[in-house]
Amino acid sequence: MSQYVLLRHREIPHLDQLDVYLKHGGFEAAKKVITQMQPADVVNEVKTSGLRGRGGAGFPTGVKWSFLPNNIWPHYVVCNADESEPGTFKDREILESNPFQLLEGLMIASYAVQANRAYIYLRGEFWQIARKLDEKIAELEKAGLLGDHLFGTNYSLRIYTHLGAGAYICGEETALLESLEGKIGQPRLRPPFPAVYGLYGKPTVINNVETLTNLPPILEKGAQWYRSFGTEKSPGVKIFSLSGNVNRPGNYELPLGTTFRELIYTHGGGIPEGRKVKAILPAGASSAIIAVNDDAILDTPMDYESVAAIGSQLGSASVIVADETVNMAWLVSKTVNFFKHESCGKCTPCREGTFWMNRITQRMMAGRAVESDVDLLANVANQIAGKCLCALGEFSVMAVQTGIRQFRTDFLEQVKQQTAPVAQGD
Amino acid sequence: MNELLQNYPEEVKQILAKYPAEYKRSAVMPLLYLAQRKEGYVPRQALEDIAEILEMSPTEVASIVGFYTLYYDQPAGRYHIQVCTDLPCALRGADKFLEELCQRLGIREGETTPDGLFTVEAVKCLAACHRAPVFQVQGDGEIEYHENQTVELTLAWMEQVREKVRAEKEAQS
Ligand code: SF4
Ligand code: FES
Numbered sequence: 001m002s003q004y005v006l007l008r009h010r011e012i013p014h015l016d017q018l019d020v021y022l023k024h025g026g027f028e029a030a031k032k033v034i035t036q037m038q039p040a041d042v043v044n045e046v047k048t049s050g051l052r053g054r055g056g057a058g059f060p061t062g063v064k065w066s067f068l069p070n071n072i073w074p075h076y077v078v079c080n081a082d083e084s085e086p087g088t089f090k091d092r093e094i095l096e097s098n099p100f101q102l103l104e105g106l107m108i109a110s111y112a113v114q115a116n117r118a119y120i121y122l123r124g125e126f127w128q129i130a131r132k133l134d135e136k137i138a139e140l141e142k143a144g145l146l147g148d149h150l151f152g153t154n155y156s157l158r159i160y161t162h163l164g165a166g167a168y169i170c171g172e173e174t175a176l177l178e179s180l181e182g183k184i185g186q187p188r189l190r191p192p193f194p195a196v197y198g199l200y201g202k203p204t205v206i207n208n209v210e211t212l213t214n215l216p217p218i219l220e221k222g223a224q225w226y227r228s229f230g231t232e233k234s235p236g237v238k239i240f241s242l243s244g245n246v247n248r249p250g251n252y253e254l255p256l257g258t259t260f261r262e263l264i265y266t267h268g269g270g271i272p273e274g275r276k277v278k279a280i281l282p283a284g285a286s287s288a289i290i291a292v293n294d295d296a297i298l299d300t301p302m303d304y305e306s307v308a309a310i311g312s313q314l315g316s317a318s319v320i321v322a323d324e325t326v327n328m329a330w331l332v333s334k335t336v337n338f339f340k341h342e343s344c345g346k347c348t349p350c351r352e353g354t355f356w357m358n359r360i361t362q363r364m365m366a367g368r369a370v371e372s373d374v375d376l377l378a379n380v381a382n383q384i385a386g387k388c389l390c391a392l393g394e395f396s397v398m399a400v401q402t403g404i405r406q407f408r409t410d411f412l413e414q415v416k417q418q419t420a421p422v423a424q425g426d
Numbered sequence: 427m428n429e430l431l432q433n434y435p436e437e438v439k440q441i442l443a444k445y446p447a448e449y450k451r452s453a454v455m456p457l458l459y460l461a462q463r464k465e466g467y468v469p470r471q472a473l474e475d476i477a478e479i480l481e482m483s484p485t486e487v488a489s490i491v492g493f494y495t496l497y498y499d500q501p502a503g504r505y506h507i508q509v510c511t512d513l514p515c516a517l518r519g520a521d522k523f524l525e526e527l528c529q530r531l532g533i534r535e536g537e538t539t540p541d542g543l544f545t546v547e548a549v550k551c552l553a554a555c556h557r558a559p560v561f562q563v564q565g566d567g568e569i570e571y572h573e574n575q576t577v578e579l580t581l582a583w584m585e586q587v588r589e590k591v592r593a594e595k596e597a598q599s
């Protein structure tokens with residue numbers, strides 16, 4: 001694409017400086033929304049745009065907003081900037097390089113649901129980003145673009161940052177809220193959903209960084225313009241984070257529906273030393289693995305429906321590529337180890353199950369496994385599936401189940417070899 | 427006497443201002459970062475101080491320290507070098523990087539260098555997967571990223587830090 005929607009800083013140097021951002025039409029959308037539109041009209045425009053949440057679940061954003069009851073106040077908006085999925089690094093680029101567009105998006109969302117207080121929950125590792133955001137927020141308040149009586153109206157808004165402290169589970173909406181309330185970040189039982197019972201027990205909208213950053217251009221140029229990108233059911237643009245065995249890993253902003261082949265070969269520069277793609281994880285470590293045993297797989301369009309049709313999910317579009325040298329038992333041991341580490345421990349199937357899967361895969365990697373361990377691993381995964389309180393537990397078995405099903409020989413080979421495979425390094 | 431309040435009156439006030447007065451418990455995480463700033467870990471006394479400010483029990487504060495990985499309840503090296511060895515990084519050689527780094531330093535993963543300055547640990551994804559090998563440094567109350575690393579680059583940077591610390595000590599004596 002010649003023109004970026006979210007990664008505009010790549011074309012406009014210093015877009016993270018207020019004067020530069022203002023010079024390029026910054027806060028015009030927020031001004032228009034707050035001074036000329038009714039909150040319900042904003043919600044409708046976003047519904048019409050077809051924007052779907054970019055954090056992973058892909059739920060329509062405008063619909064999510066419309067769930068907030070209008071008889072319970074105050075409302076809150078929380079920006080989920082707890083980016084922690086292995087393979088995901090898109091929000092960080094926005095936060096660092098295009099923070100004002102995110103803040104403007106957050107203002108638009110807050111106005112749409114009439115929240116007067118919004119929080120940005122950042123993963124603790126983003127300490128420097130949080131400090132920078134605090135400065136930006138202060139700058140906006142000083143310039144009269146944030147705070148009381150915005151643009152001469154009765155609408156007031158305060159935005160605050162809040163740092164997590166290293167817990168992947170806090171990316172889950174309700175765990176994030178618990179954490180923001182000063183508790184251990186464990187998911188809440190749902191229902192009630194955050195739209196009704198969220199932060200401090202009040203109606204709350206939680207949106208991902210990328211989702212919010214889409215809002216200023218949508219409100220400025222209109223829902224129809226936005227729908228001119230992407231597909232009918234997955235409109236708009238998306239940042240694809242490409243990592244693993246590729247020549248040019250990085251963030252690529254492309255229309256939804258771009259093929260894997262285009263992402264990996266045209267943008268990502270292909271695989272080192274001309275090797276072949278063996279498998280793709282399209283949604284980070286929590287993906288169902290796509291085996292690339294047939295070249296046609298690479299021509300699948302990356303939209304929510306098409307990726308689901310080949311047995312995986314697009315999620316946050318964090319595409320991890322493994323080439324033909326990678327033993328998939330090793331790859332699965334990596335994902336299992338991650339989820340075991342990040343299980344919050346609240347429910348038994350996930351807490352015990354991830355622990356157990358990790359023991360088996362570690363055994364495999366240390367060369368101490370027996371052949372029946374492969375079935376045992378699959379069995380434990382099947383026992384976890386469908387019995388967990390939140391998505392993390394379900395995520396933990398995705399690579400295991402699909403990995404064993406499609407790459408059983410890799411597991412058997414690993415068991416026989418009795419030595420740890422060496423990861424490919426470039 | 428509440429040491430935290432005494433040492434950082436302004437900071438505590440600013441942190442509390444971020445949350446509605448009736449939900450001041452939300453301030454527990456930022457206050458823990460504040461308590462950890464000087465020594466690199468949360469001393470026992472701080473648990474009591476934070477509990478008092480927020481009207482929580484010290485046990486509740488301790489449970490937060492235990493749950494989140496960026497808080498420490500024991501002193502370690504002044505700088506934590508935390509290398510990501512998660513899947514995307516590992517595909518680009520992060521395991522090998524960590525192993526070699528430890529070898530060159532003569533320590534094992536999780537241990538601290540003999541001068542007490544650096545603890546080297548493996549961590550989970552840092553959202554910098556495209557610039558692996560990568561590590562973050564936690565120390566002096568800050569977190570800083572180092573991307574596109576080689577063992578040589580890292581060792582050179584560590585030498586710089588050692589220089590800085592030496593100069594600090596000299597200035598003090
Ligand atoms: S599924 Fe895992 S992470 Fe989710 S609540 Fe249960 S134990 Fe916690
Ligand atoms: S996997 Fe290492 S930073 Fe993401």
